[in-house]
C-alpha cells in the first residue's frame with residue numbers, strides 16, 4: 151500500500167474522495183430525451199423482429215446499422231426512428247436497420263434509466279462463434295442468435311452506442327487495420343480509438359469476420375455522447391449520415407474535420423471497490439508527463455506509463471472488476 155494524501159476536489163457537489171467511497175451508488179442522470187414508441191418498429195420487414203431492410207436498384211455494399219445493443223441507450227433508437235420515418239432510400243446497395251434489444255428498451259424508465267441496459271446479460275459481450283453456437287441461453291443470447299444471419303450479411307456495420315458519464319463522442323474501431331480505415335472514412339466524430347475490447351467477452355465489433363484481416367467485412371462502434379442528451383442524438387445522426395456517405399449509399403458529406411487516431415495500450419480495471427481518480431477527468435485529456443498520478447485503487451497508485459498519455463472514457467465510479475479508464479497514445 152502506498153501512502154497517498156486523500157485527493158480532494160469538487161465533483162458532483164461532493165468531495166471527490168467521498169463521492170468515490172460509494173461505488174455502487176450512481177448520481178441521478180437527467181434524461182433529456184424521450185424514448186419514441188418503438189412498437190411500430192417491432193415487426194420489421196425481414197421476418198426478423200426489429201430488423202428493417204431497404205435495397206436500392208443499383209448494386210453496392212450492405213450497410214447494417216444496429217442500435218439498442220444496450221437497451222437503455224435510447225439515443226440510437228431515436229436516430230433510427232427518425233431515419234425510418236423519413237423513409238430510407240439508399241442510392242445503391244442495401245441498408246439494414248436493427249433494433250437489437252427491444253425487450254430491454256421496453257423496460258426503459260426515465261426514473262431509473264440505467265436499469266434497462268439488458269434483460270439477462272450484456273449483449274455486447276456475446277459475439278463469439280462458439281458461444282453463439284453453444285447451448286447456454288439467455289434473453290440476449292437468443293436475440294443475438296436470431297440476429298446472427300443479419301450481422302453475417304453485413305459488409306459494413308455501424309453499432310450505435312452512448313455513454314453514461316459525460317465525454318466527447320468517439321469511434322471505436324477495434325484492433326484491425328480495416329476497422330481503422332473505415333473509422334477514418336466515416337470520420338464523424340473525428341476522434342478514433344483503436345482498442346482490443348473487453349476481457350469479459352467479444353463486442354459486436356470484435357465478432358470474428360470483423361477482425362479477421364482476410365475477411366473484408368468491417369465494423370465500427372460510435373460512442374456518440376452521454377446517453378440521454380439531445381446532442382447525442384444529433385451526433386449519432388451525423389455519424390449515420392457520414393456512414394451512408396462513406397459507403398456510397400448516401401451523398402458524401404461536404405466537409406468534415408480531420409480524424410485523429412488514439413491507440414489504446416492498456417485498459418485499467420478497478421481491482422477494489424474504492425477506485426478514485428485524482429481529478430474529474432471526462433476523457434480525451436492528454437497527460438503530458440510520464441508517471442503522473444491519475445488514480446488510486448484501494449491504496450494502489452495508478453500512474454501514466456508514458457508522456458502524452460490520452461485518457462479514454464474514464465468511469466468515475468467503476469465497480470470492482472470493471473474498466474476504469476483506457477490509456478492511449480495518439481498515432
Ligand SMILES: [Zn+2]
Pocket residue numbers: 219220223311312
Ligand atoms: Zn453501449
